Amino acid sequence: MSGKHIHIEEPGPSELRSPLVQHEMKRAGVWIGMGIAVALVVLLAQPIMLILGALVLTSMMDGGTRLLGRVLPVGRGWRLAIILFAAFAFLAYTFYLTGSSLGAQAQAMRVIVEAQVSRIGGWLQQIGVTTTPGDLKSLAQQAMSSLGRVTAAVGTAVGVVTSGVMMLVLAIFIAVEPKLYERGVAWMLPMGRRTRFYRIADRMAWTLRRLMFGRIVGMTVEGVGTWLLLWAGGVPMAALLGILTGLFAFLPNIGSIISGVLIVLVGFSAGSDTGLYAFGVYLAVQIIDGYLIVPMVAKRATDLAPALVLGAQILFGALFGILGLFLADPIVAMLKVYLEERSKALEAEREGSSLIEVAPGRP
Numbered sequence: 001m002s003g004k005h006i007h008i009e010e011p012g013p014s015e016l017r018s019p020l021v022q023h024e025m026k027r028a029g030v031w032i033g034m035g036i037a038v039a040l041v042v043l044l045a046q047p048i049m050l051i052l053g054a055l056v057l058t059s060m061m062d063g064g065t066r067l068l069g070r071v072l073p074v075g076r077g078w079r080l081a082i083i084l085f086a087a088f089a090f091l092a093y094t095f096y097l098t099g100s101s102l103g104a105q106a107q108a109m110r111v112i113v114e115a116q117v118s119r120i121g122g123w124l125q126q127i128g129v130t131t132t133p134g135d136l137k138s139l140a141q142q143a144m145s146s147l148g149r150v151t152a153a154v155g156t157a158v159g160v161v162t163s164g165v166m167m168l169v170l171a172i173f174i175a176v177e178p179k180l181y182e183r184g185v186a187w188m189l190p191m192g193r194r195t196r197f198y199r200i201a202d203r204m205a206w207t208l209r210r211l212m213f214g215r216i217v218g219m220t221v222e223g224v225g226t227w228l229l230l231w232a233g234g235v236p237m238a239a240l241l242g243i244l245t246g247l248f249a250f251l252p253n254i255g256s257i258i259s260g261v262l263i264v265l266v267g268f269s270a271g272s273d274t275g276l277y278a279f280g281v282y283l284a285v286q287i288i289d290g291y292l293i294v295p296m297v298a299k300r301a302t303d304l305a306p307a308l309v310l311g312a313q314i315l316f317g318a319l320f321g322i323l324g325l326f327l328a329d330p331i332v333a334m335l336k337v338y339l340e341e342r343s344k345a346l347e348a349e350r351e352g353s354s355l356i357e358v359a360p361g362r363p
Contacts, residue, residue, distance in 0.1 A: 049323035057171035059208035116265040219249040
C-alpha cells in the first residue's frame with residue numbers, strides 16, 4: 001500500500017463551484033467587459049458626443065432659468081419657455097437683418113484669405129523657404145480632415161443641422177425637469193452610493209453652469225468688442241469678423257488663434273496700417289477677456305490649466321472630431337469634479353478608519 005501512488009481528484013474547468021474557477025472567471029469577465037466597453041465607445045462615439053453636447057446645452061438653459069427666477073417669480077416651465085423664446089427671437093432677428101450681407105461678406109472673406117495665403121507663400125519663396133501656397137492649403141485641409149471619425153457624420157450641412165436639432169430637443173427635454181433624469185440614473189445605483197452620486201451630480205451641474213456663463217460672457221465681449229473696434233478703424237467685414245470671433249471664443253486657446261489669423265489676414269488686405277490696427281484690436285480684446293472675464297468667472301468655477309485644456313482639445317478633436325473639440329473643456333471640467341469628489345470621499349474613509357483604530361486604545 002505504501003508504494004502505490006494515490007490519485008486525488010481535483011476540480012477541473014467544468015466544475016463551476018470551484019473557488020479557483022470562479023476567481024478566474026471573474027478576472028476574465030472583467031477583461032471582456034473592458035474590451036466591450038472600449039468597442040462600444042468607438043462604435044457609439046457620435047451618440048455619446050451628442051448626449052454630452054445636449055447636457056452642455058441643458059446647463060446653459062438651466063443657468064438662464066435659475067437667473068430669471070431671481071427676478072421673475074413664475075414656474076420653471078414658464079421661465080424656460082421665456083429663455084428659449086428670447087434666444088430664438090434674437091437669432092432670427094440677427095439673421096434676418098444681416099443674413100444677406102453676412103453671406104456676401106463670407107464669400108468675399110474666402111477670396112481675401114486665399115489671396116493672403118498666396119501672398120504669404122510667395123514671400124516665403126522669396127526668402128528661400130520652399131513652401132508653396134498649395135502646400136499651405138493642403139496643410140489646412142489635412143488638419144481639418146484629421147479631426148476623427150465623428151467629423152464625417154456631422155461634416156455636411158445636413159449632418160450639422162440634424163445633430164444640432166437632436167441636441168437641442170434632448171437638451172430641452174432634460175431642462176424641463178432635470179431632477180427626474182437625475183433620480184432615474186441614481187435608481188440604477190446601489191442605495192449606499194446614491195447620496196454620493198447626488199452630491200457629484202450637483203457639483204458637476206454647478207460647475208457647468210458657471211463655465212458656460214463665463215463662456216457666454218466671453219463670447220459676447222469678444223464678438224461685440226471686436227466688431228465695434230474693427231468698424232471704428234475701418235477694417236473690412238467688421239461685423240462678420242466680430243461674429244466669427246464670438247463663436248470661436250467658445251473654444252479656449254484654439255478659437256482665439258483661428259479668429260486672430262482671420263482678423264490679421266483681412267486687416268492687412270486693406271493695407272499695412274489697417275493690418276497693424278486689426279492686430280492691436282485682437283490683442284486688446286484677448287487681454288481683456290483673458291485677464292478680466294475668464295479669471296472672474298470661468299477660472300473660479302473650474303481652475304483648469306491652459307495646457308491641460310489645449311491637450312484635451314487636441315486629444316478629443318483627434319478621437320471624436322468637431323464635437324469632441326467643442327466639448328473638450330466641459331468634459332475635462334466634469335472629470336475634474338468627479339476626481340476631486342472621489343478624492344474627498346477616500347480621504348474621509350481613511351480618516352474614519354484611523355479614528356476607529358485609535359479609539360479602543362484610549363484610556
